[in-house]
Amino acid sequence: xxxxxxxxxxxxxxxxxxxxxxxxxxxxxxxxxxxxxxxxxxxxxxxxxxxxxxxxxxxxxxxxxxxxxxxxxxxxxxxxxxxxxxxxxxxxxxxxxxxxxxxxxxxxxxxxxxxxxxxxxxxxxxxxxxxxxxxxxxxxxxxxxxxxxxxxxxxxxxxxxxxxxxxxxxxxxxxxxxxxxxxxxxxxxxxxxxxxxxxxxxxxxxxxxxxxxxxxxxxxxxxxxxxxxxxxxxxxxxxxxxxxxxxxxxxxxxxxxxxxxxxxxxxxxxxxxxxxxxxxxxxxxxxxx
Ligand code: NAD
Numbered sequence: 001x002x003x004x005x006x007x008x009x010x011x012x013x014x015x016x017x018x019x020x021x022x023x024x025x026x027x028x029x030x031x032x033x034x035x036x037x038x039x040x041x042x043x044x045x046x047x048x049x050x051x052x053x054x055x056x057x058x059x060x061x062x063x064x065x066x067x068x069x070x071x072x073x074x075x076x077x078x079x080x081x082x083x084x085x086x087x088x089x090x091x092x093x094x095x096x097x098x099x100x101x102x103x104x105x106x107x108x109x110x111x112x113x114x115x116x117x118x119x120x121x122x123x124x125x126x127x128x129x130x131x132x133x134x135x136x137x138x139x140x141x142x143x144x145x146x147x148x149x150x151x152x153x154x155x156x157x158x159x160x161x162x163x164x165x166x167x168x169x170x171x172x173x174x175x176x177x178x179x180x181x182x183x184x185x186x187x188x189x190x191x192x193x194x195x196x197x198x199x200x201x202x203x204x205x206x207x208x209x210x211x212x213x214x215x216x217x218x219x220x221x222x223x224x225x226x227x228x229x230x231x232x233x234x235x236x237x238x239x240x241x242x243x244x245x246x247x248x249x250x251x252x253x254x255x256x257x258x259x260x261x262x263x264x265x266x267x268x269x270x271x272x273x274x275x276x277x278x279x280x281x282x283x284x285x286x287x288x289x
Contacts, residue, residue: 032278144265217247
């Protein structure tokens with residue numbers, strides 16, 4: 001059977017999220033404040049950070065950029081985070097990864113106060129997610145994926161899903177979120193031996209590996225929902241995903257392109273997390289956790 005796939009327009013969904021947020025922020029007396037910390041001169045990181053600050057400003061948030069030297073000491077970075085944790089004017093703290101090699105990402109992510117952890121990467125928030133409980137913030141990319149599945153009314157309960165990739169920032173949290181919605185979750189990774197046998201039985205495929213176009217149409221079940229998180233540049237500098245889009249789109253009922261699929265949703269959800277943490281800190285939103 002040949003399906004006409006629905007191609008998800010991530011840019012439009014992200015614009016809708018931002019527009020909705022703009023309206024909500026416009027009626028606030030004080031504005032949420034996001035602080036982004038970057039250590040070193042990684043060119044890609046500098047662009048990501050610039051885009052995050054720009055989006056925050058577009059929304060009317062206050063934004064602060066803390067640029068630290070490549071050779072920043074552990075003590076200086078710990079001090080920076082602690083000062084921000086204690087500053088009640090700061091609502092969200094984002095530590096741009098990767099850190100310079102002499103610094104342990106885990107130690108510094110865990111230093112961020114869980115209630116200001118806009119990326120949802122520290123152990124408290126990831127532990128909550130793993131247990132199926134409510135973290136203060138859900139990592140932005142998985143949150144974006146779940147938003148798309150909800151928007152398209154994708155039934156998850158009892159469905160077989162495969163997550164390819166097991167990173168702490170995408171693979172593991174998206175698997176926890178799918179499990180929480182009662183999907184049957186297969187978690188595949190670089191050591192998985194029989195990937196095609198597993199992808200073939202999946203109703204939902206989420207791929208987050210950064211391996212260019214390595215998932216092909218013959219690996220996909222007819223009518224599957226296919227979400228591509230991968231971002232990788234080809235030899236001509238063109239952005240590609242994990243999916244071979246042409247062959248998969250002949251099988252999928254729903255598919256995200258790269259670029260223009262999940263990517264724009266990540267930054268939009270970073271802004272949603274900043275706003276939601278602000279509400280929590282100000283006592284404007286009460287949630288049971
Ligand atoms: P990562 O490098 O930390 O993890 C990659 C995962 O892929 C690993 O768990 C590894 O086991 C798995 N993997 C690698 N090769 C494989 C193979 N041949 N078969 C099966 N599994 C394999 O990466 P990450 O941080 O999770 O990011 C994954 C991709 O998603 C990257 O391309 C990254 O740029 C992209 N990404 C995109 C967004 C977005 O906003 N769209 C956000 C985060 C990451």
